Amino acid sequence: MSLLVVGSVAFDEVETPFGKTGKILGGAGTYISLAANHLTDKILLLSVVGGDFPEEYLNHFRNRQIDISGLKVVASEKTFFWAGKYHNDMNSRDTLVTELNVLAGFDPVVPPNALDAKYLMLGNLTPSIQKKVINQMRTRPKVVAMDTMNFWMQSAWDDLLEVLSMVDILTINDEEARLLSGESVIRKAARKILTMGPKYLIVKKGEHGAMLFDQNEIFYAPAIPLENVVDPTGAGDTFAGGLMGYLAAKDSVNFQEIKNAMVYGSVLASFTVETFGTENLLKISGKDIQGRLNEFIKMSSFNL
């Protein structure tokens, strides 16, 4: 197993100015693993769903050789459900429903074949759960990356700080970087966060791209301006999946490779937001990815 992905597998119900879905496949673990799968194989997804989770969705993972031996199905419970509505500008949303259901009791057990995974991506989850996964690893992974959110900064500060001290890469958005650091200027926020544990900080800025910081360097990856943004749900997780999928495939980690990984993450995320849910992620080919990668390179290169 080269990439262990831990994150929610869920039902989402999304409303945007372009329409409203019923219950569709969602969750951080879903987006991360489906995205990473475009760049690397040997992925194991560690998560939990309820008895209501359809076989058809499980097959999406199976058909792609994503190992779901760590995806526990608890027959007596219901799958995590999230419903949200995006505002007209697509940059903000209201959460309408959060039913944790089976996720409330999620007690991840890393399967034996993933105990030595070299790459570990921790999707946004309770920090104590994230910590529990790291502590189960038999070998310290080459890279531990994590996502988190405002909510944990407000409700689980000490646990969050502890997990932060254990990871290599942190991916958060600009607002979260400000909250985590208490600094409103991103460059100052980054410097502070880099003293909390992560060697690399990635600040996601949605349609404005993403920035990478380490102690010495900065990289700013723009985002491709799209004609049709239909549903931003899962963009950040897709980005993280592309990032870690690329690193696991290369099996080489330094500032240069993380830059490249971010470009792949951005490219994959650009597909995710063009359709509702995972539709594009399940559909696109390597050729589609290469085409948009070329667009990205063209869009961001100059010669001075």
Added chain:
Amino acid sequence: MSLLVVGSVAFDEVETPFGKTGKILGGAGTYISLAANHLTDKILLLSVVGGDFPEEYLNHFRNRQIDISGLKVVASEKTFFWAGKYHNDMNSRDTLVTELNVLAGFDPVVPPNALDAKYLMLGNLTPSIQKKVINQMRTRPKVVAMDTMNFWMQSAWDDLLEVLSMVDILTINDEEARLLSGESVIRKAARKILTMGPKYLIVKKGEHGAMLFDQNEIFYAPAIPLENVVDPTGAGDTFAGGLMGYLAAKDSVNFQEIKNAMVYGSVLASFTVETFGTENLLKISGKDIQGRLNEFIKMSSFNL
């Protein structure tokens, strides 16, 4: 004369979370010409000030060999005055005072030595005034670029459309692009605006960089994340000055060169926002610019 700059020369009074200035040198024409001057010579500034405009400020231009034979001093009137206060996030501001004063009667007369200027930068002004300048040119400039703002879209629509049909490059911010086009998605907005006249559209996004569009291509120049943003006033005009200064110096205009010009514009703008008013623009050296250009290149390059 290779670059003719038309735009306000003003007194500004600025309040930001970092402090409050008294009346300091400001105005679009000021920032544009001082920025362009770092990249090219043979600049003529066409504008108007009142009898209260200090000799010291005139000397800033004279000392840099910026031709101010077109800067009319109307002794009986007062200089244009603008006062504004920035909010805590520095991304929005309130205009506290706008006293047009001498600018209200600004009737630009292009001096003889600028009638064949190959590059013309029209700072944000009443569209009918911008048109008047274009119509006075003896030779159609190689490049006419213009800036404008929301206010004219709401109050001088027909005039604005007419000027737009006469220019090569339009520089506006994202909000203005949406208003001008009636399209909320920037890529759609750009396509529409490119049917209105300009061959090139530059959408400025402040701390998120700037995008260039023509019929076929897109370029996204990120902005350098800065430690200290003290006063954003003049950033857009500095960007435009850097852009046109670079093009005039190169005397070559195509998508590739405009990309490079935007990078210089971004680099210069990054200096402007680090101090109040024109302080940095008046102080920085070619070495400073080269240093930050290197930073910019490093920050935005990857190897895929």
